[in-house]
Amino acid sequence: xxxxxxxxDISALKIQGAENIALAAVKxxxxxxxxxxxxxxxxxxxxxxxxxxxxxVINYFLQASKQRGPQEALREITEFFNHSxxxxxxxxxxxxxxxxIIFTHCHSGxxxxxxxxxxxxxxxxxxxxxxxxxxxxxxxxxxxxxxAGIPCTLYVDSGARLAMKNASKVFxxxxxxxxKGVIINKIGSEMFCEVAKNYRIPVYVLTNSWKYDFSxxxxxxxxxxxxxxxxxxxxxxxxxxxxxxxxxxISPKLVKGIVSELGILRPKEFVRGVHKKYPFxxxxxx
Numbered sequence: 018x019x020x021x022x023x024x025x026d027i028s029a030l031k032i033q034g035a036e037n038i039a040l041a042a043v044k045x046x047x048x049x050x051x052x053x054x055x056x057x058x059x060x061x062x063x064x065x066x067x068x069x070x071x072x073x074v075i076n077y078f079l080q081a082s083k084q085r086g087p088q089e090a091l092r093e094i095t096e097f098f099n100h101s102x103x104x105x106x107x108x109x110x111x112x113x114x115x116x117x118i119i120f121t122h123c124h125s126g127x128x129x130x131x132x133x134x135x136x137x138x139x140x141x142x143x144x145x146x147x148x149x150x151x152x153x154x155x156x157x158x159x160x161x162x163x164x165a166g167i168p169c170t171l172y173v174d175s176g177a178r179l180a181m182k183n184a185s186k187v188f189x190x191x192x193x194x195x196x197k198g199v200i201i202n203k204i205g206s207e208m209f210c211e212v213a214k215n216y217r218i219p220v221y222v223l224t225n226s227w228k229y230d231f232s233x234x235x236x237x238x239x240x241x242x243x244x245x246x247x248x249x250x251x252x253x254x255x256x257x258x259x260x261x262x263x264x265x266x267i268s269p270k271l272v273k274g275i276v277s278e279l280g281i282l283r284p285k286e287f288v289r290g291v292h293k294k295y296p297f298x299x300x301x302x303x
Contacts, residue, residue, distance in 0.1 A: 020045045020046075020048060020049045020057065023041050023042065023045035023061075026041070028064040033124070035071070035191075036070065036098050036126065036127075037126070038065060038068055038070070038071050039070045039071045039073075039074035042061045042071050043074055043075060043094060044091065045057075046058060046061070046078060054079065055079075058075050061075065066240040066241075066242050067192050067201060067241055067242040067263065067264050069192075069193045069194075069227075069229065069232075070192075070225075070227050072230075073227045073298050076298060077090070077093075078091070078094060097225075097227070100278065101225040101226075101277070102130055102225070104278045105127055105130070105223055105224075105225065105276055105277060105278060106127075106130040106131050106133070106134040108276050108280070109127075109128070109132075109135075109188065109276050110131050110132075110140070112276070113131075114140070115140055116141060116142065118142070118145055118183055118184045119132070119143075119144050119145070119184060120145045120146070120180055120181045120186070120187045120209070120213075121144060121145075121158060121187070121190075122147045122149060122155065122189060122202075122203060122205060122209055123147070123149040123154045123155055123202070123206075124149070124155060125158075125191075125223065126190075127225070128158075128188045128189070128190050128223050131188065131276075132165070132167055136165055136167050142167075143168035143169065144162055144168070144170075145170050145184060146162075146170075146171060146172070147174045147205070147209075148174060149203060150249075151248045152248060154203070156171065174205055177205070177209050177212060181213060182216065184216075184218055186218060187209065187221065189202050189222050189223070190202060190203075190224065191275075192228065193229075193239050194224070194229045194230065194275070195230055195239050196288060197269070197288075198269035198272075198285050198287065199266050199269060199284075200266070200267040200272060200284070201241070201264050201265070201266055202222070203264060203265075204263060204264055204265050205265070206265060207265050207271065210268075210272070211271065213271070214271055219273035219274075221274050222274075222275045222276065224275065226279055226295065227298070231298055241264050242263040242264060243260075243262055243263065244262075246261055249261050272284055275287040279291070
């Protein structure tokens with residue numbers, strides 16, 4: 018795939034999921050014919066502002082390429098994702114018990130993989146998930162689980178309280194984590210976490226640690242992406258304002274644990290773990 022095609026596909030959401038976006042971005046860099054690789058990197062990072070995983074992976078790629086070449090850098094990045102996915106799947110599956118209902122929102126490949134691992138371990142459970150308007154990414158979760166033979170019930174977003182009423186746990190994906198342990202995920206996520214708190218249902222966020230936004234260590238705020246109005250309403254009445262934030266913040270107080278390749282940790286413990294394990298990702302692009 019050409020660099021320009023990847024650039025357009027990431028921006029248009031034809032490529033979804035933080036890991037898929039990050040891998041597509043560095044593969045595009047590897048084949049980019051631009052004389053200025055940094056300019057190409059910046060163009061990719063502008064496509065989706067709430068994607069620190071892409072920024073971290075590009076950062077790693079640029080550093081590693083100088084030392085070991087682009088192909089070795091790509092291999093190392095792919096191996097990190099493969100390793101973290103396997104570990105998170107096993108840890109997530111460990112949290113699932115027989116006859117439990119797990120609630121999830123939107124689509125997270127990491128969360129789906131944990132469900133698949135639990136199914137592989139012959140655990141008997143079901144999933145309730147929400148459709149996730151306006152682009153219905155939750156339907157992808159439902160399709161993946163139906164294909165795998167995992168019992169799943171799809172609810173409209175406003176039916177989340179009913180979907181959660183008899184749930185044992187909430188599993189959410191993640192698009193970014195800040196230095197204060199704030200999780201950023203699909204719009205609606207914090208509202209559902211508040212409902213979970215009311216029902217005393219523990220919330221777990223499943224993510225690899227490269228979604229941590231190191232820029233927030235320096236006081237920068239994580240930018241929340243706003244998508245085009247037409248995704249919500251193709252031809253709204255004149256004068257009507259339509260809000261289409263793609264993500265929102267989740268207070269760390271609402272999260273029982275972050276499930277990553279570092280283990281199952283409280284948000285503040287997770288932040289300390291990332292700093293200890295990956296200090297080189299904190300460096301600015303050069």
